Amino acid sequence: MSALDELQAKIAELKNELELQKSATRAARERIDKMSAEVVDSNPYSRLMALQRMGIVKEYERIREKTVAVVGIGGVGSVTADMLTRCGIGKLILFDYDKVELANMNRLFFTPDQAGLSKVEAAARTLSFINPDVRIETHNYNITTVESFDKFLNTISHGGIQPDTPVDLVLSCVDNFEARMAINTACNELGLNWFESGVSENAVSGHIQFIRPGETACFGCAPPLVVAENIDEKTLKREGVCAASLPTTMGITAGMLVQNTLKYLLNFGEVSDYLGYNAMNDFFPRMSLKPNTQCDDRHCQERQKEYQARPKVIAEECAVEDDTPLHETNEWGIELVDDSPPVAESTEASKEVATGLRLAYEAPEITTESVPTVAAAANVDLDDLFAQMKAL
Amino acid sequence: MVDECTRKTLSNIPLLQTRAGPRDKELWVQRLKEEYQALIKYVQNNKESGSDWFRLESNKEGTRWFGKCWYMHNLLKYEFDIEFDIPVTYPTTAPEIALPELDGKTAKMYRGGKICLTDHFKPLWARNVPKFGIAHAMALGLAPWLAVEIPDLIEKGIITYKDK
Numbered sequence: 001m002s003a004l005d006e007l008q009a010k011i012a013e014l015k016n017e018l019e020l021q022k023s024a025t026r027a028a029r030e031r032i033d034k035m036s037a038e039v040v041d042s043n044p045y046s047r048l049m050a051l052q053r054m055g056i057v058k059e060y061e062r063i064r065e066k067t068v069a070v071v072g073i074g075g076v077g078s079v080t081a082d083m084l085t086r087c088g089i090g091k092l093i094l095f096d097y098d099k100v101e102l103a104n105m106n107r108l109f110f111t112p113d114q115a116g117l118s119k120v121e122a123a124a125r126t127l128s129f130i131n132p133d134v135r136i137e138t139h140n141y142n143i144t145t146v147e148s149f150d151k152f153l154n155t156i157s158h159g160g161i162q163p164d165t166p167v168d169l170v171l172s173c174v175d176n177f178e179a180r181m182a183i184n185t186a187c188n189e190l191g192l193n194w195f196e197s198g199v200s201e202n203a204v205s206g207h208i209q210f211i212r213p214g215e216t217a218c219f220g221c222a223p224p225l226v227v228a229e230n231i232d233e234k235t236l237k238r239e240g241v242c243a244a245s246l247p248t249t250m251g252i253t254a255g256m257l258v259q260n261t262l263k264y265l266l267n268f269g270e271v272s273d274y275l276g277y278n279a280m281n282d283f284f285p286r287m288s289l290k291p292n293t294q295c296d297d298r299h300c301q302e303r304q305k306e307y308q309a310r311p312k313v314i315a316e317e318c319a320v321e322d323d324t325p326l327h328e329t330n331e332w333g334i335e336l337v338d339d340s341p342p343v344a345e346s347t348e349a350s351k352e353v354a355t356g357l358r359l360a361y362e363a364p365e366i367t368t369e370s371v372p373t374v375a376a377a378a379n380v381d382l383d384d385l386f387a388q389m390k391a392l
Numbered sequence: 393m394v395d396e397c398t399r400k401t402l403s404n405i406p407l408l409q410t411r412a413g414p415r416d417k418e419l420w421v422q423r424l425k426e427e428y429q430a431l432i433k434y435v436q437n438n439k440e441s442g443s444d445w446f447r448l449e450s451n452k453e454g455t456r457w458f459g460k461c462w463y464m465h466n467l468l469k470y471e472f473d474i475e476f477d478i479p480v481t482y483p484t485t486a487p488e489i490a491l492p493e494l495d496g497k498t499a500k501m502y503r504g505g506k507i508c509l510t511d512h513f514k515p516l517w518a519r520n521v522p523k524f525g526i527a528h529a530m531a532l533g534l535a536p537w538l539a540v541e542i543p544d545l546i547e548k549g550i551i552t553y554k555d556k
């Protein structure tokens with residue numbers, strides 16, 4: 001090859017790279033007003049609208065009227081937001097106060113060049129690029145602090161697509177008990193449905209839990225329900241680390257979460273109340289949880305009373321138009337196990353949880369006996385106490 | 393689950409009785425008084441037994457706490473700043489105590505320098521709501537954390553003695 005040819009090849013290569021760079025900075029496509037079912041390569045919604053043609057979903061386009069709040073944009077939350085964006089959700093409200101770090105790169109979604117950016121900002125950029133039709137709102141604060149919690153309450157109770165309507169669903173993708181309890185408190189107060197999700201600290205199990213205040217157990221009704229991994233505590237080495245994580249377990253958990261979100265929002269299939277995933281033996285335990293009438297959360301108890309007072313809608317029979325009995329002939333010899341998930345009452349400390357699940361710890365004992373030592377705080381002045389503390 | 397030494401420490405910290413968080417206006421003031429009383433007693437006990445190891449104070453609302461803790465190692469005193477917020481869900485959930493200057497220096501920490509607690513802490517706390525307060529979080533959360541992590545960090549040369 002002559003020097004000239006080499007130079008020309010080099011120029012062509014650089015031109016290509018420049019084009020790629022340019023296309024990365026401009027929007028990939030214009031906004032689309034109406035979802036089309038037309039099957040052409042240029043229609044980003046054709047495969048989703050096919051769900052309607054096949055009779056799985058009645059009106060797929062209704063997804064554009066829906067607002068979902070995702071709290072925690074980490075390993076599960078970012079993938080959740082990505083999936084909802086590709087599904088054409090109407091509006092996403094993202095909450096997180098963390099920054100993207102290189103230590104997050106074993107997970108999906110974020111890329112190394114985003115290190116240092118706030119997670120919500122980095123996510124919003126990528127998501128708007130993937131689907132400019134989705135309205136994205138970001139909130140960069142810790143919802144568990146007193147000041148931020150009110151902003152959080154206000155946002156989820158007024159953040160719907162229609163002015164002054166609440167969001168349709170809150171998805172908890174946080175990694176700590178405090179934030180889960182804060183979401184629980186907010187949703188019990190507002191009577192908003194939400195999904196709790198989580199991945200175990202050893203990265204080999206995950207779960208989702210659908211909480212409908214008053215109707216199903218809230219997150220505070222009983223100790224958290226987790227997947228029993230049957231790993232001997234003594235062989236689990238914890239030295240030197242807080243938590244492990246795998247993109248696989250997080251991706252599967254996000255998948256379970258968004259699948260059930262879609263079923264709920266678009267009204268198809270059966271939404272799971274609790275669905276676990278055990279990566280060690282690929283087991284997916286499933287169950288329902290009734291609320292605890294003794295729940296510590298006053299608002300949970302109020303929602304329970306409201307639910308009891310409401311006339312119950314008799315669950316619609318699964319709309320199977322084909323009236324030949326299912327499984328009449330069983331040419332493969334497959335045996336079905338009872339597929340209705342077990343129901344547990346959290347009142348009885350949920351001792352009977354479904355196979356493969358366990359409570360994170362024993363339910364607290366409710367004792368009314370007087371405690372040995374209690375700080376008698378009757379007529380003390382707070383300023384005196386401040387001063388006493390300082391003087392120590 | 394709780395060893396003898398911890399049991400002894402615990403028996404000397406007054407228990408609290410008001411179930412109230414920072415969003416409960418007047419009840420929170422009551423709770424805050426109990427918090428201060430328990431903390432004052434705990435610090436006094438520590439001083440008497442020669443194991444004084446921290447000081448804490450809060451803003452006026454009692455929602456933000458800050459102070460210092462120290463750890464003796466080979467007769468040298470290592471001191472660290474403490475800070476934490478009282479979460480809206482307190483006392484159902486314990487405060488997340490942070491030592492910001494150690495953030496990124498040990499894997500036994502979450503973002504912002506929040507200490508990584510043992511598997512025993514949360515169930516123990518949950519079983520004792522609302523009787524446990526900040527003093528208990530210090531005794532059961534931060535004290536054992538310092539005892540394990542600080543000697544290790546010193547040995548690895550990650551933290552060094554600063555003469556004041």
Ligand SMILES: [Zn+2]
Pocket residue numbers: 217218219220221291292295296297300301
């Ligand atoms: Zn409840």
